[in-house]
Amino acid sequence: MRIRSYSLAVALQTLVLVVVSWGAGQVGLLTSVNGWTYDLLLKLTPTAHPSEQTLLIEVSRADNTAAYWQRLFDQLHRFPTRQWVVAYPSEHTPVQAQVIYGAIAPTSSSEVIKGLNSLPKPSQGVYRGFESSDFDSEATLLPVLITQQVTGQGLSTQRFWLDYRLADTGIPRISAQALLEGRISPELLKDKIVFIGLSRDYTQPMLYTSLFAEGRPLTPTEFQLVATQTLLNGDAIHTLSAAWQLGLLFAWCGLCLLAYRNTLEYELWLSLGFAFGAVAVSWLSLQLVALWLPLAELVVTQFMAFFLVYRIRQVQERTAIDQFLFNYRAMMRKHIENASFFDTDQHWSQLINMVNQTLNMNRLIFLERVENDHRVKEIAALNCSISDIAEMRRDYERTPYSTALQLNQPLLLEKTYLNDQPLDEVQMLVPLTFAGEIMGFWAFGIQQENMNNIPNFVRIVDDYGKQIAELLFQRKQWQEQKEEDSSVINRYLSFDHTRHRFHVFGQVVASQHRRLNLFESVFEASSNAVMLYDLFGRINLINRAMESLLEQQRLAGFEFTALDMMHKLSALSTARCRLLLQQVVQQQREIKLLVELGDESYELRISALMHTESTQQFDAQEDQPFELQGILFELKAMSGSKERQSNQVRLVKHLFHLIQNDLESIFLASTLLGGCESDQEREEIEGILSDRRQNLNSVLGKSWYYLQQHEQYQSADSLYPLDTCDSIEKIIRQYSCVALTQKNLRIQTQLIDYSELGMADPAALPTVIHNIIDILAEDAIQNSVIKVRFKEHEKGLIYQFSNQGFGLPEERLLQLLQDQTPQNSENFSEFRYSISQVKEWGGRLSITSQLGRGIRVMLVFKRFS
Amino acid sequence: MSDQSTMSNDVQDKPIVLVIDDSDSIRQLLGISLKRAGYRPLLAANGHVGLVALKKFPAVKAIILDMMMPIMNGTDFIHHLKQLDRTDIPIIVLTGMNDFVASERLKLPEIKAVLTKPVDLALLLKLLKDSIVSV
Numbered sequence A: 001m002r003i004r005s006y007s008l009a010v011a012l013q014t015l016v017l018v019v020v021s022w023g024a025g026q027v028g029l030l031t032s033v034n035g036w037t038y039d040l041l042l043k044l045t046p047t048a049h050p051s052e053q054t055l056l057i058e059v060s061r062a063d064n065t066a067a068y069w070q071r072l073f074d075q076l077h078r079f080p081t082r083q084w085v086v087a088y089p090s091e092h093t094p095v096q097a098q099v100i101y102g103a104i105a106p107t108s109s110s111e112v113i114k115g116l117n118s119l120p121k122p123s124q125g126v127y128r129g130f131e132s133s134d135f136d137s138e139a140t141l142l143p144v145l146i147t148q149q150v151t152g153q154g155l156s157t158q159r160f161w162l163d164y165r166l167a168d169t170g171i172p173r174i175s176a177q178a179l180l181e182g183r184i185s186p187e188l189l190k191d192k193i194v195f196i197g198l199s200r201d202y203t204q205p206m207l208y209t210s211l212f213a214e215g216r217p218l219t220p221t222e223f224q225l226v227a228t229q230t231l232l233n234g235d236a237i238h239t240l241s242a243a244w245q246l247g248l249l250f251a252w253c254g255l256c257l258l259a260y261r262n263t264l265e266y267e268l269w270l271s272l273g274f275a276f277g278a279v280a281v282s283w284l285s286l287q288l289v290a291l292w293l294p295l296a297e298l299v300v301t302q303f304m305a306f307f308l309v310y311r312i313r314q315v316q317e318r319t320a321i322d323q324f325l326f327n328y329r330a331m332m333r334k335h336i337e338n339a340s341f342f343d344t345d346q347h348w349s350q351l352i353n354m355v356n357q358t359l360n361m362n363r364l365i366f367l368e369r370v371e372n373d374h375r376v377k378e379i380a381a382l383n384c385s386i387s388d389i390a391e392m393r394r395d396y397e398r399t400p401y402s403t404a405l406q407l408n409q410p411l412l413l414e415k416t417y418l419n420d421q422p423l424d425e426v427q428m429l430v431p432l433t434f435a436g437e438i439m440g441f442w443a444f445g446i447q448q449e450n451m452n453n454i455p456n457f458v459r460i461v462d463d464y465g466k467q468i469a470e471l472l473f474q475r476k477q478w479q480e481q482k483e484e485d486s487s488v489i490n491r492y493l494s495f496d497h498t499r500h501r502f503h504v505f506g507q508v509v510a511s512q513h514r515r516l517n518l519f520e521s522v523f524e525a526s527s528n529a530v531m532l533y534d535l536f537g538r539i540n541l542i543n544r545a546m547e548s549l550l551e552q553q554r555l556a557g558f559e560f561t562a563l564d565m566m567h568k569l570s571a572l573s574t575a576r577c578r579l580l581l582q583q584v585v586q587q588q589r590e591i592k593l594l595v596e597l598g599d600e601s602y603e604l605r606i607s608a609l610m611h612t613e614s615t616q617q618f619d620a621q622e623d624q625p626f627e628l629q630g631i632l633f634e635l636k637a638m639s640g641s642k643e644r645q646s647n648q649v650r651l652v653k654h655l656f657h658l659i660q661n662d663l664e665s666i667f668l669a670s671t672l673l674g675g676c677e678s679d680q681e682r683e684e685i686e687g688i689l690s691d692r693r694q695n696l697n698s699v700l701g702k703s704w705y706y707l708q709q710h711e712q713y714q715s716a717d718s719l720y721p722l723d724t725c726d727s728i729e730k731i732i733r734q735y736s737c738v739a740l741t742q743k744n745l746r747i748q749t750q751l752i753d754y755s756e757l758g759m760a761d762p763a764a765l766p767t768v769i770h771n772i773i774d775i776l777a778e779d780a781i782q783n784s785v786i787k788v789r790f791k792e793h794e795k796g797l798i799y800q801f802s803n804q805g806f807g808l809p810e811e812r813l814l815q816l817l818q819d820q821t822p823q824n825s826e827n828f829s830e831f832r833y834s835i836s837q838v839k840e841w842g843g844r845l846s847i848t849s850q851l852g853r854g855i856r857v858m859l860v861f862k863r864f865s
Numbered sequence B: 001m002s003d004q005s006t007m008s009n010d011v012q013d014k015p016i017v018l019v020i021d022d023s024d025s026i027r028q029l030l031g032i033s034l035k036r037a038g039y040r041p042l043l044a045a046n047g048h049v050g051l052v053a054l055k056k057f058p059a060v061k062a063i064i065l066d067m068m069m070p071i072m073n074g075t076d077f078i079h080h081l082k083q084l085d086r087t088d089i090p091i092i093v094l095t096g097m098n099d100f101v102a103s104e105r106l107k108l109p110e111i112k113a114v115l116t117k118p119v120d121l122a123l124l125l126k127l128l129k130d131s132i133v134s135v
Helices: A001-025 A030-044 A066-076 A142-151 A167-168 A176-180 A220-233 A244-259 A267-289 A295-335 A341-344 A347-358 A399-409 A448-453 A457-487 A489-493 A495-523 A545-550 A562-570 A574-587 A613-618 A639-673 A679-709 A722-733 A737-740 A765-779 A810-818 A826-840 B024-036 B047-056 B073-082 B121-134
Strands: A054-059 A083-086 A099-103 A115-116 A173-175 A194-197 A363-369 A376-382 A424-436 A437-447 A528-533 A539-542 A593-599 A600-610 A628-637 A719-724 A745-751 A758-760 A785-795 A796-802 A846-852 A854-864 B018-022 B040-044 B061-065 B091-095 B111-116
Touching: A001 A173, A001 A244, A001 A295, A030 A267, A030 A600, A054 A220, A066 A176, A066 A846, A083 A142, A083 B018, A099 A142, A115 A142, A142 A220, A167 A737, A173 A176, A194 A363, A244 A295, A244 A765, A244 B091, A267 A295, A295 A628, A341 A745, A376 A437, A399 A437, A424 A448, A424 A457, A437 A448, A437 A457, A448 A495, A448 A854, A528 A562, A539 A545, A562 A574, A562 A593, A562 A600, A562 A628, A574 A593, A574 A600, A574 A628, A600 B018, A613 A639, A613 A854, A639 A679, A639 A719, A639 B024, A639 B121, A679 B024, A679 B047, A722 A765, A722 A785, A737 A765, A765 A785, A765 A826, A765 A846, A810 A826, A810 A846, A826 A846, A846 B040, A854 B040, B018 B024, B018 B047, B024 B040, B024 B121, B040 B047, B047 B061, B047 B073, B061 B121, B073 B091, B091 B121, B111 B121
Parallel strands: A054 A173, A054 A194, A083 A099, A083 A194, A099 A115, A745 A785, B018 B040, B018 B061, B061 B091, B091 B111
Antiparallel strands: A363 A376, A363 A437, A424 A437, A528 A539, A528 A628, A593 A600, A600 A628, A719 A758, A785 A796, A796 A854, A846 A854
């Protein structure tokens, strides 16, 4: 339906467009443009055949006497001319039967042939041709009459434009005096149509034409001569009739529209092409069939079609943008501004959901003011209904409602309000008013104990009441606005509201931008799995990490409220979760819980996302009734801590071994001291005993230091005693690089179960090992083995990495290590850094190579003890 | 080798016992107690040194071996011992790690006994005596 009406609109506009351009031509608005283009194109056409059938005999004004004319006529009788024409006879011109005369109003009754010698109406002073509207007289035009007489054929046309190219080649002319003096050869006048007229002088009107014959205007006689010769040559230039013009313009307009509709780009170039096409067709038409097309109308129509299509497309695009904006705004509100709350009839149950997630109430009921009445009605309730309300009036102008309104804060109900009140149930009535408008009431019953468990319960309820009232007020406003929007949707999409639409667009985009910035910064700041619940405890945003984590655990995150999710993840009781959630929401406390998901341990952090001052600046125009923006759930993987924990365990084990050795020595020494056979032996044993005591103290001191360092060594430059064999084994096992895969390389390690601990930075060690493997893999030959050997030495723990590779010349290796090559290998750049890093650990990293054998890297760790 | 393993200058016909332990003090103290018990202790700081000492003094009657040592641990030492075809020498293992006691690695015929630290000297000497007698 819309498409049909749209097509109709386009067709109508096309009709208007064609009629307008055609009409403009008809009323002469385009005459000058058309004339100018006609003149221009005429100049560009090749010169026509010269005038051969006509000749002009010029009579000087001084000789314009009856006797002179008679002498002239007598003389002319001696020449074999075809026809004499006196287009503008003077009072002295003799009247003879064989002469065709021009007359202003020729009569058919006369024996003398007379043709209408009127000139056409000039256009902007230029005489181009005869138009049907030029004359009222039904008399035949003089050139037409002459042609009819000479050719003996009937010529019906009274409307034609002149081919001035004839005039441009020059009009054959002789003077009457020369003729009379016998200086003219009879051959010159043979079979010629001789025009006799006054020669040029100041008394003659001069006619400006498309082309100036011999570079000057024409006299009226010359004009009639050129017109006659045009007809005789069959070069009369015709123009289209009004009906044909209209038809042509419709066809042209259709062609243009078709082309524009199917062209999404380069419309301007297409338009220029069309314009030049029209000019070319006109020129060819003029040249080949002597038909002058309404070029100005064609070009005007085409450009109007272009602007029409352009405009339609613009309107369509704007309509699409408007539609997008409309939908987008709805989506934005849904996701960001809790639009689903505004938009749904279930808003009260959402409120109940929220309240129930944070305040552990037995039962509650929301009452809404009846429109245009002072009564209230039930909207939504939890574990009760309006029939449970003891007072039956439901009139908010009476108690207890009026009291609550007067107090404008939660009213502790002394009398039973909700029937069947248990002994330990406290009942309260909260007025929901905003901006002086009564939105409704919130009544609830809560166990005294539960109430006591929530610090500042009344203040929290009051705060909730106010925020809920504001939310409801804004919902009402939003719905009113929505109704208005939907009723004026067509107007909204029309051209008239461009400013408004773009204002809305700007607002929405800016709002979205700010929101995205806000949320992205929250999400991006954390590499952990994060999800954001709205203030009703439903998921608003969830990042990819969290999504995949929940998928792995087969938890349908979107189906759970914040409370459910907390319960599922933490395995704490719902009551406990509710209490913790209360702390998050009301006290803005961050809760941290240890969570086990599969084999991994996570730290679940729950915090409140608050509407801070800085965001208020952004969102001044937006609905922000609640201070709380949402509840942020963040799961932080504890694998890093596990690694640290594992290192700590190894350290403790090692320390245990050291301490155990010392204790064992002390124990053995003490045992042996009793049975010493000599002083020397006693001294020796005592020496050992003393040495071990000191060593034990030292080991304990070291142990204490490093165990204290545990939490701090996360920073990149921290050293820690590591079981290097185990760490390197793990790093190698987990590593894979392109070169390893492409060359099908195998890493063979020969490490040992137990070794002394070595000093290294656990965070940087993988990078160093990866770098070494990369260098060896890059140099290695296909299908070879990279070997890792360990050797414990008093000076340190030595790892030797070697490959079967091509190797590097010593000089080249030195260049690479000293960064002297213009295009140094990235691996060696890293290696230089690794060298300095290992040096900082108290160790040593070196590389040697033998051409044809491969590369050998030695990594030495400083021993812990 | 000479700096890490020492031969007592006592009477040459006393049975030689090789003590392999990475702890200097334990090694020395075990040496003193073995001397007192009438053995000739041969001390080595790790499995590698122990193997060298064994090659130099093939008349070793028993070996007291610590399992957790750098450079060459107890398990590797036993492996090399097999290669030298010296499985005739009884081994008494000393280990600080309780989990080693139950380890599969210690369920070898060459290992006559496994003692956890702190070592009961009397028990060690009794086991040593029994092992040497039974060979």
